[in-house]
Amino acid sequence: MTQKLNTSYITVIPNSGHRIGHKLDDLITGFILAEWHNLKYLHSPLPQGKWEDFFGFGEDEIIFSEDFRKDLPIISCTPFLGIRHLNPQSRFAIRHIEWLEYRVHSTLKKSPIKELRQWRRPNFWDGSPLEYFEKIFNQDNKNREVIFCFQKGIRVMLYQIYDWGRQGKIDPNLYSRVIQKLKRKYFGKKHSMKKCYFNPDAINIAVHIRRDDASVENQRFLPLSYYKALLSKLNRLIKSDFHEFHIYSSGSEKEMNSLKRELHSISSNNLIFHCNEPAMEAIHHMAVADILVIGNSSFSHWPGFLSSGIKFYYPHFHMFNLDKSEWITVDIGGEFDEFHFSSLFSKYTKDFPASRCLQQVE
Structure with missing residues (x-):
């Protein structure tokens, strides 16, 4: 009898604040991690529908919602609250996490102690360290059927996977596979703003x-x-x-x-x-x-x-x-x-x- 393989999922919820570039940094983390760890990608749309329609990154993808696979636990990852395991009965908490993160961040920023004001776990803004992802995607978690959910700027950046691949720490072809997927989605999505006024002879x-x-x-x-x-x-x-x-x-x-x-x-x-x-x-x-x-x-x-x-x-x-x-x-x-x-x-x-x-x- 063939053993059924567990299917794990990944979604990254873009920040509700900040500009479109930062939201894309969040969103693309999901594509990278899905390709890297052989996970099923769940798309969390950009907050502004106009940008979602323009980039086309959600085309033909399963959309993540609180009701998706309600039988599965969620491993929630955010910078201040850390890594939390939410069982199916408590997964409703996912909708409150961004607010809680904001409150913790605001409180720390007002601290008279410089180290507390500047504290982040990890230093996520420019990409989290390789060890952080190794901790999350350990063998125990990989053997479970679960939804990994990243929020509030927990990111892996394209420059990181290119550099780690070059050093032999991860699959050196991961970077090019992700880039080609993004290009196919962007250039395959028709949009009224994707017209070109450049001189074709220049x-x-x-x-x-x-x-x-x-x-x-x-x-x-x-x-x-x-x-x-x-x-x-x-x-x-x-x-x-x-x-x-x-x-x-x-x-x-x-x-x-x-x-x-x-x-x-x-x-x-x-x-x-x-x-x-x-x-x-x-x-x-x-x-x-x-x-x-x-x-x-x-x-x-x-x-x-x-x-x-x-x-x-x-x-x-x-x-x-x-x-x-x-x-x-x-x-x-x-x-x-x-x-x-x-x-x-x-x-x-x-x-x-x-x-x-x-x-x-x-």
């Missing part, structure tokens, strides 16, 4: 410059000198190819006018500004650009992972040690390895002679 370079809430203190700010040096160098390296720079930024009229004045010194005829453009339109064009310069923001990190083009990034937070076959590091002075870029650009133009706007993921 090398289109999308540049994201985060302003509005960016500051030196919160480490989301990159100076215009960084962008000017980087774009000037690109202008020189691909001058024989017709190319256009598409600048994406949002902020006050004063900020945008200052940005335009500063960058016009690079070129007067191939800079196109998309200031305060609708977010979905900007994200899609960053995803299909031939070359993407990302800012210190998840708003452009995610188009970078969806893109098959060449990506430039300044290492920070959860963006470092990325795949060198697609990503190029830039220092704060806007300098990068010219040979690295030239080799990627030569391969890219050979592999993708047609406009990226025509991209279809197989």
Whole structure:
């Protein structure tokens, strides 16, 4: 008689607060863990339906609800309340966990003791450590039929699974499998905002410059000198190819006018500004650009992972040690390895002679 194998499930509930980039960091954790630990993925939709419809990550997936498989226990994982085992009779508590986490966090932030104010278990914002996931997905838990539920920013990031795979700590092909799945879902989902205005005869370079809430203190700010040096160098390296720079930024009229004045010194005829453009339109064009310069923001990190083009990034937070076959590091002075870029650009133009706007993921 064939023994029935237990089926365990994974869902990650996106934060109700914060911007869309952080919610995607949460959501994609579910795809990673399902692929990594051979779990059945349960989709917890993004809080805003418009973004759920745009990205299409929930297409053809089972939607998680409190009533799903009411016979199964839940292993709930959050940063402050820790790892809790909820039996089927107490699984209703899952709906209150985000509120409880918020209250604990708020209380700790008001503490006069610095160590308490800064305490998190684990340091989850930029990705939890490998040991944390090894603890959760131990052999005892793997042998049970259970629903794993992650909330409030317990994450595993794409940079982590790429780096762990490179070091031989996990399956080195996990990263590429997850990336390809995300691309298939995004590019396979039709949406009115997924139209392309790029010139099909040009090398289109999308540049994201985060302003509005960016500051030196919160480490989301990159100076215009960084962008000017980087774009000037690109202008020189691909001058024989017709190319256009598409600048994406949002902020006050004063900020945008200052940005335009500063960058016009690079070129007067191939800079196109998309200031305060609708977010979905900007994200899609960053995803299909031939070359993407990302800012210190998840708003452009995610188009970078969806893109098959060449990506430039300044290492920070959860963006470092990325795949060198697609990503190029830039220092704060806007300098990068010219040979690295030239080799990627030569391969890219050979592999993708047609406009990226025509991209279809197989």
